[in-house]
Amino acid sequence: MKFVDEFRDPEIINKTAEEIRRLVDPGRHYRFMEVCGGHTHAIYRFGLKDVLPANIELIHGPGCPVCVLPMGRIDDGLTLAKNPDVVFTAFGDMMRVPGVQGSPLEHKARGMDVRIVYSPADALKLAKANPDKHVMFFAIGFETTAPSTALTLMRARAEGVGNFSVFCNHVTIIPAIRAILDSPDMRLDAFIGPGHVSTVIGCRPYAWIAANEHKPIVVSGFEPLDMLQSIVMLLRQLRNGEAKVENQYKRVVPWEGNRAALQAMNEVFQLRPYFEWRGLGFISQSALRIRDSYAEFDAEQRFNVPGVRVTDPKAAQCGEVLKGVLKPAQCKLFGRECTPEHPVGALMVSSEGSCAAYYNYEHRKAMANSLAWPA
Amino acid sequence: MAVATDSTIPKIRFREPQIEMAHGAGGIASRRLVEGLFAPLLFSSAHPSLNDAAALEIGGVRLAMTTDSFVVKPLRFPGGSIGELAINGTVNDLAVSGARPEAIVASFVLEAGLPTETLEAEVRAMSRAAQEARVAIVGGDTKVVEHGKADGMYISTTGIGSCLPGLRVDAATVRPGDKVLLSGPIGDHGITILLARGDLDIEADLRSDTRSVFPLIEAMTREAGPGIRWMRDPTRGGVATSLNELARDCSLGIHIFEDEIPVRDSVRGACELLGLDPLHIANEGQFLAVVAAEYADAAYNALCQAAGGEEAVVLGELHEQPAGSVLVTTRYGGSRIIDMLVGDPLPRIC
Numbered sequence: 001m002k003f004v005d006e007f008r009d010p011e012i013i014n015k016t017a018e019e020i021r022r023l024v025d026p027g028r029h030y031r032f033m034e035v036c037g038g039h040t041h042a043i044y045r046f047g048l049k050d051v052l053p054a055n056i057e058l059i060h061g062p063g064c065p066v067c068v069l070p071m072g073r074i075d076d077g078l079t080l081a082k083n084p085d086v087v088f089t090a091f092g093d094m095m096r097v098p099g100v101q102g103s104p105l106e107h108k109a110r111g112m113d114v115r116i117v118y119s120p121a122d123a124l125k126l127a128k129a130n131p132d133k134h135v136m137f138f139a140i141g142f143e144t145t146a147p148s149t150a151l152t153l154m155r156a157r158a159e160g161v162g163n164f165s166v167f168c169n170h171v172t173i174i175p176a177i178r179a180i181l182d183s184p185d186m187r188l189d190a191f192i193g194p195g196h197v198s199t200v201i202g203c204r205p206y207a208w209i210a211a212n213e214h215k216p217i218v219v220s221g222f223e224p225l226d227m228l229q230s231i232v233m234l235l236r237q238l239r240n241g242e243a244k245v246e247n248q249y250k251r252v253v254p255w256e257g258n259r260a261a262l263q264a265m266n267e268v269f270q271l272r273p274y275f276e277w278r279g280l281g282f283i284s285q286s287a288l289r290i291r292d293s294y295a296e297f298d299a300e301q302r303f304n305v306p307g308v309r310v311t312d313p314k315a316a317q318c319g320e321v322l323k324g325v326l327k328p329a330q331c332k333l334f335g336r337e338c339t340p341e342h343p344v345g346a347l348m349v350s351s352e353g354s355c356a357a358y359y360n361y362e363h364r365k366a367m368a369n370s371l372a373w374p375a
Numbered sequence: 376m377a378v379a380t381d382s383t384i385p386k387i388r389f390r391e392p393q394i395e396m397a398h399g400a401g402g403i404a405s406r407r408l409v410e411g412l413f414a415p416l417l418f419s420s421a422h423p424s425l426n427d428a429a430a431l432e433i434g435g436v437r438l439a440m441t442t443d444s445f446v447v448k449p450l451r452f453p454g455g456s457i458g459e460l461a462i463n464g465t466v467n468d469l470a471v472s473g474a475r476p477e478a479i480v481a482s483f484v485l486e487a488g489l490p491t492e493t494l495e496a497e498v499r500a501m502s503r504a505a506q507e508a509r510v511a512i513v514g515g516d517t518k519v520v521e522h523g524k525a526d527g528m529y530i531s532t533t534g535i536g537s538c539l540p541g542l543r544v545d546a547a548t549v550r551p552g553d554k555v556l557l558s559g560p561i562g563d564h565g566i567t568i569l570l571a572r573g574d575l576d577i578e579a580d581l582r583s584d585t586r587s588v589f590p591l592i593e594a595m596t597r598e599a600g601p602g603i604r605w606m607r608d609p610t611r612g613g614v615a616t617s618l619n620e621l622a623r624d625c626s627l628g629i630h631i632f633e634d635e636i637p638v639r640d641s642v643r644g645a646c647e648l649l650g651l652d653p654l655h656i657a658n659e660g661q662f663l664a665v666v667a668a669e670y671a672d673a674a675y676n677a678l679c680q681a682a683g684g685e686e687a688v689v690l691g692e693l694h695e696q697p698a699g700s701v702l703v704t705t706r707y708g709g710s711r712i713i714d715m716l717v718g719d720p721l722p723r724i725c
């Protein structure tokens with residue numbers, strides 16, 4: 001398959017892995033954070049840890065939108081959808097994320113009208129096809145998905161669709177990276193920069209990471225070869241004592257980002273003064289709300305939202321895992337109370353969540369490895 | 376049936392407060408429901424075999440018996456319809472149990488308001504599929520429920536088959552060194568259904584793979600019968616779920632080779648876009664077989680030479696470790712554990 005097979009070619013992958021082994025200083029331990037959940041998923045799916053030297057440690061970052069959403073927001077969204085005239089729509093990613101009363105899928109099993117959509121435009125289509133219902137889209141995601149929500153709202157207003165609203169949970173990536181770097185228990189050498197987000201925001205917003213924090217960052221694609229090449233680029237910078245922003249994912253990411261997408265976001269959204277992130281707490285100017293000029297489409301302004309605040313179960317250490325302080329398996333609940341089937345924290349739900357990825361692809365392998373592995 | 380005494384009180388381990396969609400999705404939750412509630416209360420033997428079909432011996436004749444219900448939306452899709460599935464699904468459950476499908480009875484649950492034209496089309500599809508699979512439809516039942524209660528129609532079929540002589544299909548006979556064979560490309564059915572629902576603006580030239588796999592199994596048995604140890608048709612939950620069930624049943628590790636997994640480009644493309652793993656996608660016309668190493672070539676050649684088996688592959692092999700798990704290995708040395716499907720496969724967007 002074009003644009004995929006080239007980046008999974010074993011021969012080139014092996015050569016790149018060799019290059020990595022040549023570049024690493026055996027006396028040094030490297031801690032690289034992959035910011036994006038898509039990268040976390042790819043690392044496990046392609047077994048990249050087996051290919052990397054043992055002294056390169058990959059730390060999973062905060063870039064999984066489902067994982068960083070506080071539970072109270074899910075409960076708020078589902079409360080609005082208890083009205084039988086409301087249809088709750090969301091991406092498949094959201095469907096198994098637990099609220100206090102259960103996940104959207106569990107609400108669906110109990111009779112709530114919950115539907116999976118593949119884009120906010122599909123939710124708008126649904127609203128137009130069902131004029132007697134109110135269709136609410138539960139929006140999640142970083143700058144990757146925010147532009148499509150913005151464009152959908154612009155269309156809804158242009159077409160005067162009265163029975164459609166968005167419950168907006170869009171967040172922005174840069175403040176989250178800043179919060180991670182400000183965290184005192186965090187020691188990182190470099191960043192694998194998010195590929196999809198950067199198609200929208202470009203590479204320029206990362207300049208401060210290199211200039212002020214002196215950490216190299218390479219914006220990376222999602223195929224095995226992309227990620228290994230990005231690691232080569234990071235190692236070269238570290239070896240040369242450099243810290244700059246580089247773009248490995250040039251075939252998709254323009255340096256300046258996507259101006260039209262940014263304009264649409266600016267038209268519809270404004271920054272919230274602060275927003276709660278699961279595990280990271282309140283981060284100022286880290287999320288988007290719908291502008292007053294679009295108030296009629298803002299579920300939070302249009303309906304009475306209870307504003308539920310739920311503290312995560314005490315024993316769950318989602319925050320530490322999200323910040324990369326703990327590995328998934330070091331959490332007290334991992335694999336016992338918290339499994340992909342019965343997730344306690346959202347990190348165990350999304351296939352991009354580091355706990356689910358670790359559980360699905362690594363956990364039992366690790367257990368088997370601790371027994372004698374036959375040659 | 377014997378009255379339960381204190382020592383034989385069945386142990387109910389299923390404690391979940393209500394039935395969720397996941398309990399019917401063929402993955403871990405389905406298994407927990409069957410093993411934790413149905414098996415202890417309904418099955419007479421202490422160690423029921425939870426295979427695709429039950430093995431019976433009546434008057435010295437070895438028979439296989441199975442039942443399946445078909446709920447599918449939409450009723451018709453490229454390459455098939457609920458009627459064909461209802462026949463082929465039951466035929467295949469018998470075939471992978473090592474039996475020649477002989478007879479089927481069918482139950483219909485129809486929704487009031489269903490156009491006769493729709494029903495007739497499905498009955499014709501069943502008749503055609505039964506003829507192709509050379510199985511007789513010998514009885515049935517019809518119920519009608521209120522409008523809005525049954526997605527048009529549900530069909531349930533029960534089949535009986537005669538066991539092929541010299542063939543013993545049992546996970547307990549699987550040994551390290553055995554090979555895993557797969558009859559052809561995976562994911563066609565599940566992705567076809569997903570696209571046919573029309574929620575996605577993706578178009579692909581794809582058809583369901585629904586068919587009887589019995590001719591392939593018969594051909595393989597002729598050449599390699601004594602070496603065949605286990606078979607399964609990887610329907611809901613896909614190849615990953617079937618192989619995980621085997622790994623748990625035989626307490627061995629199954630290694631499959633990523634590069635050997637046969638997936639059509641259009642299925643792969645849809646899976647990449649939606650964040651799905653083809654190994655978790657449903658099939659309706661493929662089967663997996665574990666064959667002793669010394670019979671693997673014969674079984675593989677027999678499959679490849681049979682009509683419809685040309686794309687068969689040797690997918691992997693059995694090892695001692697990782698016991699109870701399925702390991703996918705790549706040519707560049709990476710590996711990952713692949714688990715059963717949890718719930719329905721949900722597309723990942725953001």
